[in-house]
Amino acid sequence: SRRITVRDIAAAKRRGEKWPMLTAYDAMTASVFDEAGIPVLLVGDSMGNCHLGYETTVPVTMDEIAILSAAVVRGTKRSLVVADLPFGAYQEGAVQALRNATRLVKEAGVGAVKLEGGERSAHQIELLVQAGIPVMAHIGLTPQSVHAFGGYPVQGRGEEAAQQLLRDAKAVQDAGAFAVVLEVVPAELAAEVTRSLHIPTVGIGAGAECDAQVLVWTDMAGLNGGRVPKFVKQYAALRETLGDAAKEFAADVVGGAYPAPEHAFH
Numbered sequence: 001s002r003r004i005t006v007r008d009i010a011a012a013k014r015r016g017e018k019w020p021m022l023t024a025y026d027a028m029t030a031s032v033f034d035e036a037g038i039p040v041l042l043v044g045d046s047m048g049n050c051h052l053g054y055e056t057t058v059p060v061t062m063d064e065i066a067i068l069s070a071a072v073v074r075g076t077k078r079s080l081v082v083a084d085l086p087f088g089a090y091q092e093g094a095v096q097a098l099r100n101a102t103r104l105v106k107e108a109g110v111g112a113v114k115l116e117g118g119e120r121s122a123h124q125i126e127l128l129v130q131a132g133i134p135v136m137a138h139i140g141l142t143p144q145s146v147h148a149f150g151g152y153p154v155q156g157r158g159e160e161a162a163q164q165l166l167r168d169a170k171a172v173q174d175a176g177a178f179a180v181v182l183e184v185v186p187a188e189l190a191a192e193v194t195r196s197l198h199i200p201t202v203g204i205g206a207g208a209e210c211d212a213q214v215l216v217w218t219d220m221a222g223l224n225g226g227r228v229p230k231f232v233k234q235y236a237a238l239r240e241t242l243g244d245a246a247k248e249f250a251a252d253v254v255g256g257a258y259p260a261p262e263h264a265f266h
């Protein structure tokens with residue numbers, strides 16, 4: 001069976017079907033989600049926090065995104081793979097954005113790219129779409145702007161901020177984006193944005209009315225240590241499961257229970 005494309009995504013909105021998206025950063029995990037039927041996988045720059053050990057997404061490089069995107073593409077057969085353009089890879093303008101997005105499409109084989117910003121990124125989106133590269137937009141809480149935000153506060157609160165979010169949503173749709181992520185905005189505002197657009201909204205901390213939902217897979221599976229954001233639902237406790245497995249292995253080795261005769265060659 002062929003890969004999901006942006007045409008399938010557009011058809012889902014027309015039919016009123018909701019769909020899930022998860023992040024993925026390696027071939028093995030991506031193959032699990034591909035086999036589980038997750039239609040869209042995001043090689044998010046959240047790899048900075050959960051995979052590469054950075055404090056924020058800001059240091060993530062094009063090389064890191066390209067290498068892990070190629071791995072995710074190799075690990076999947078059916079999922080549409082979307083790669084984030086990292087901070088610094090599109091802020092100089094549309095030509096820089098096109099150069100870097102082209103690299104991810106040609107080198108890594110992704111089917112679409114994502115970049116942050118509404119009105120401020122419309123030029124970049126337009127040129128990529130003209131060049132034949134599908135673009136997912138990302139507005140509301142845009143983590144690459146952590147230094148400007150002074151953290152990760154809820155976005156779109158108050159009449160002025162709400163109107164700006166609606167303008168940003170309209171701007172990315174007009175620029176040709178095939179979908180738009182709404183991150184950490186009030187549910188009522190996300191619902192209004194969703195009703196006002198013909199492209200699907202992908203919510204994260206944006207309530208139940210969005211057309212799709214995305215979570216960082218290590219949050220969803222309970223692998224991350226530390227504080228879990230309010231909007232995350234943990235569907236597994238992988239950190240505990242994996243830690244227990246490591247402790248049992250260690251105890252077996254120290255105690256001589258592993259390897260047993262059946263694990264040895266004679």
Ligand code: KIV
Nearest residue numbers: 023044045046181214
């Ligand atoms: O990098 C990421 O994981 C993202 C999603 C949270 C939308 O951008």
Ligand code: NA
Nearest residue numbers: 044045046084
């Ligand atoms: Na991201």
